Amino acid sequence: MARAPLSPDAVVDLALRIVDEEGPDALTLSAVAGRAGVATPSLYKHVRNLAELRVLVSGRVLGELTEVASEAVLGRSGDEALRALMDGWRSYAARHPHRYSALIQAPQPETAEAGDRLVGIMVAALRAYGLEGSAAIHAVRCLRAAMHGFAVLEAAGAFQLAENLDESHALLAHMVLSGLHASR
Amino acid sequence: MARAPLSPDAVVDLALRIVDEEGPDALTLSAVAGRAGVATPSLYKHVRNLAELRVLVSGRVLGELTEVASEAVLGRSGDEALRALMDGWRSYAARHPHRYSALIQAPQPETAEAGDRLVGIMVAALRAYGLEGSAAIHAVRCLRAAMHGFAVLEAAGAFQLAENLDESHALLAHMVLSGLHASR
DNA sequence: CTTCATGGCTAATAGAATTAGCCTGTAGGC
DNA sequence: GCCTACAGGCTAATTCTATTAGCCATGAAG
Numbered sequence: 001m002a003r004a005p006l007s008p009d010a011v012v013d014l015a016l017r018i019v020d021e022e023g024p025d026a027l028t029l030s031a032v033a034g035r036a037g038v039a040t041p042s043l044y045k046h047v048r049n050l051a052e053l054r055v056l057v058s059g060r061v062l063g064e065l066t067e068v069a070s071e072a073v074l075g076r077s078g079d080e081a082l083r084a085l086m087d088g089w090r091s092y093a094a095r096h097p098h099r100y101s102a103l104i105q106a107p108q109p110e111t112a113e114a115g116d117r118l119v120g121i122m123v124a125a126l127r128a129y130g131l132e133g134s135a136a137i138h139a140v141r142c143l144r145a146a147m148h149g150f151a152v153l154e155a156a157g158a159f160q161l162a163e164n165l166d167e168s169h170a171l172l173a174h175m176v177l178s179g180l181h182a183s184r
Numbered sequence: 185m186a187r188a189p190l191s192p193d194a195v196v197d198l199a200l201r202i203v204d205e206e207g208p209d210a211l212t213l214s215a216v217a218g219r220a221g222v223a224t225p226s227l228y229k230h231v232r233n234l235a236e237l238r239v240l241v242s243g244r245v246l247g248e249l250t251e252v253a254s255e256a257v258l259g260r261s262g263d264e265a266l267r268a269l270m271d272g273w274r275s276y277a278a279r280h281p282h283r284y285s286a287l288i289q290a291p292q293p294e295t296a297e298a299g300d301r302l303v304g305i306m307v308a309a310l311r312a313y314g315l316e317g318s319a320a321i322h323a324v325r326c327l328r329a330a331m332h333g334f335a336v337l338e339a340a341g342a343f344q345l346a347e348n349l350d351e352s353h354a355l356l357a358h359m360v361l362s363g364l365h366a367s368r
Numbered sequence: 369c370t371t372c373a374t375g376g377c378t379a380a381t382a383g384a385a386t387t388a389g390c391c392t393g394t395a396g397g398c
Numbered sequence: 399g400c401c402t403a404c405a406g407g408c409t410a411a412t413t414c415t416a417t418t419a420g421c422c423a424t425g426a427a428g
Contacts, residue, residue, distance in 0.1 A: 030415060038376075045375050050416065105340035134347050141343055141352040142359055149333020156289035159325055163318050168325040171363065175326055178366045179359025214384060222407075229406050234385065
């Protein structure tokens with residue numbers, strides 16, 4: 001069976017599949033090589049090393065997240081936009097918990113532009129609140145903190161109790177929104 | 185020089201030092217053994233394996249965080265208590281970023297009671313808002329999400345811009361507080 | 369037809385985790 | 399004072415994984 005020719009992108013595809021199915025810790029070059037039907041060292045023809053593969057995976061996830069965010073915000077503004085953004089973010093993380101966990105938070109030169117785009121979307125979403133300059137930066141940071149914190153904890157299964165998570169998340173959105181209103 | 189006798193606690197001490205100085209990824213049994221002046225396999229007399237050591241480290245951090253939280257809340261209530269809690273949390277994470285990153289979010293049976301204590305402190309801090317039962321659970325989740333999100337991002341150096349982080353964090357606290365007030 | 373870059377391979381090295389099994393000093397029990 | 403069992407260290411050996419070096423075939427470009 002002719003397997004698809006390997007390429008950096010194809011390697012990242014396989015890596016993502018491994019991450020999704022077995023978690024970020026299972027992302028190993030030999031696992032990828034196994035799925036690719038290739039000897040481990042062959043991967044070095046496409047990817048510098050494991051660390052770079054992780055960055056590439058993280059970049060892919062960041063891109064998907066950016067897409068989610070931009071769709072959520074599209075055609076909306078104000079509270080509605082922000083709520084949609086938060087919901088979309090959470091839903092992405094909940095749908096792909098391992099993938100979300102594979103996001104590298106420490107800034108990577110390779111993913112800087114993708115990160116900037118995402119920040120740009122958030123800044124735009126905050127424009128309706130009259131936030132600009134430093135105020136917008138602070139607000140974006142808080143938004144990120146809230147979304148990321150919730151996403152990580154949910155993805156890790158840290159919310160143990162039976163209470164409905166949608167409700168919890170709605171409260172979080174309420175906090176963000178009322179905080180933005182009250183600071184106007 | 186008579187080195188202190190090894191024990192599970194002593195091993196965790198060394199592990200914490202490694203985490204602090206070199207980051208969580210540098211936490212390796214051979215690194216610990218090196219610092220202990222002992223051969224790697226000897227560590228297995230004190231600790232089941234690397235995974236357990238990580239859990240023990242995480243438990244230690246959780247304990248410290250619980251202490252910070254309980255001191256912050258002590259003698260305060262309402263907004264003041266919550267603000268102190270958030271400040272203390274952030275300051276712990278900022279003071280020990282690697283250590284904070286070594287916190288395992290996925291629930292561990294070994295650290296369940298410590299986690300419960302921490303949640304208990306938060307619930308207590310929320311009592312002034314008239315939150316009980318499910319409402320308190322939702323609020324605690326949001327509080328955790330906000331604090332954890334900010335702490336992780338700050339510890340990872342994800343906040344790149346020059347804007348003052350204290351201000352950003354004050355806004356986050358403002359969001360949490362105003363959200364709690366508005367939902368009363 | 370020749371050349372050369374691409375992308376695969378094997379061999380080899382090094383570091384880490386983990387297991388098995390050995391050895392010794394010492395605290396008690398006699 | 400002697401014997402025994404256990405605690406805690408050690409060495410040897412295995413298994414994974416990452417990574418490097420260097421070889422080889424193939425196919426496109428000249």
